[in-house]
Amino acid sequence: MGARHPDLTIIMAHPAWPWIQEQVAVALHKSNVFIDLSGWAPRYIPKELISEASGRLRKKILFGSDYPYISPVTWLEQFQELDIRDESRPLILHDNAAGILNLA
Numbered sequence: 801m802g803a804r805h806p807d808l809t810i811i812m813a814h815p816a817w818p819w820i821q822e823q824v825a826v827a828l829h830k831s832n833v834f835i836d837l838s839g840w841a842p843r844y845i846p847k848e849l850i851s852e853a854s855g856r857l858r859k860k861i862l863f864g865s866d867y868p869y870i871s872p873v874t875w876l877e878q879f880q881e882l883d884i885r886d887e888s889r890p891l892i893l894h895d896n897a898a899g900i901l902n903l904a
Contacts (some may be wrong), residue, residue: 802830809900811862814839820846827860834900837892839866842878853892854885862897 802810810833816823827833835857852872864903865875884892898904 802833811836815845815849820848824852834860836862836864841870842882850882853883856887858888858891860894863893
């Protein structure tokens with residue numbers, strides 16, 4: 801879909817377990833494809849995705865709380881416990897979405 805519609809911004813919602821590696825590969829390969837973290841409490845987000853969040857995907861991952869199932873406060877508390885570089889956190893929590901959605 802990303803290749804067929806390069807002008808379309810695609811945000812893949814929810815970590816794509818059990819297809820995490822495929823999700824990462826698509827987001828890395830297509831400049832118009834992004835990943836949102838909704839649907840999972842941060843403590844359950846697959847380690848492969850957390851690892852990529854500080855590296856190659858730091859500008860491709862977006863915050864998503866999955867409210868009302870996970871409260872934003874709980875989500876943010878658990879997010880702080882993840883092994884993600886400090887410089888990647890504002891990208892994930894705000895900057896990436898602001899850029900993609902032209903809110904900046």
